[in-house]
Amino acid sequence: MTGLQTSGNPHIGNIFGVILPTISYIKKYKKDLFFILIADLHSITNYKNYIILKNNIYKNAATWLSLNLNIKKNIYFYRQSDIKEINELFWYLNCFFPFNRLKLSHVIKNYKNKKKNYNTGIINYPILMASDILLYDIDKVIIGKDQIQHIEITRKIAQTFNKKVNKKVLNIPKYKIKYNYIIPGIDGEKMSKSKKNIIDIFEDKNILEKQIMNIKTTNKSIYSITYKKIKKTTLFKIYKIISKKEDYIYIKEKIKNNKIGFYTIKKMLYKNILYYYSKQRKIFFYLLNNKKIIKNILYEGYKKSQKIAKKKILFIKECLGLKI
Ligand code: TRP
Secondary structure, X not given: OEEEEOOOOOOHHHHHHHHHHHHHHHHHOOOOOEEEEEEHHHHHHHOOOHHHHHHHHHHHHHHHHHOOOOOOOOEEEEXXXXXXXXXXXXXXXXXXXXXXHHOXXXXXXXXXXXXXXXXXXXXXXXXXHHHHHHOOOOOEEEEOHHHHHHHHHHHHHHHHHHHHHOOOOOOOOXXXXXXXXXOEOOOOOEOOHHHOOOOXXXXXXXXXXXXXXXXXXXXXXXXXXXXXXXXOOHHHHHHHHHOOHHHHHHHHHHHHOOOOOHHHHHHHHHHXXXXXXXXXXXXXXXXXXXXXXXXXXXXXXXXHHHXXXXXXXXXXXXHHOOOO
């Protein structure tokens, strides 16, 4: 299983950290089942308005589809809010995890440190994520490094639950991390929508260009710093993640021979993205102009996924003593 919150277009952090690795696992492990979740309920913890949320749901789905997620029999591609059983399990799980422990999560600590106010949904975020996972007896969750704690909480809840009902009801999941480093945003911090430091390959060309031209480099001219230092710049790191090997080698040579400046590297990066992703961008915009296609795909995903959810929740209710 994997999932992405619907809080804007998935950015290159999501794409290279989660979406592309998942798609390559799907190609590799043809017999496994894959659950790909559009986490729209999680995004309400930071609610803007109904137009934005709706659009973000479509964009999230369109990103997966344009990056070549082929919906086959073993693929479950669905929206969190369509599966009512997730919310039902959410309540049960809330009753099996200590509140004080939840308050210690680094997300909450971060809010506290910044003296920011946060709603109850933010506190309960990991429990909802645990419900997504435990409802489907998931073995492995594909995540970015920032989600590890959520999986640890999920494991703990499942263990506590099983112990309390004295039965192995919930499967204890493991996680899989493809990128063992955090993909930097244009300011060098972790890439995140809330930090407004993203690169979005499915953005309008002009905005994409701006995002790229704003990538942090150094105050000094490229010619006055060593190759080793250049390699550590955010621009170089992002360039390496996005570009093909031959482009990377090309740039490396140019830098070593003092033949290229930061500005040109940025321009090249921009051109490369438009070039490499032109087909995907076309599909993405086509799908957004034909939302019915997305709606139908998600409806199919809902029907398929709900069948499993229904069965599991009945079993859980039975184990809890809620079935008389
Ligand atoms: N929390 C994940 C994110 O930040 C999204 C998510 C929700 C998820 N439920 C999940 C990921 C279940 C993996 C499995 O985008």
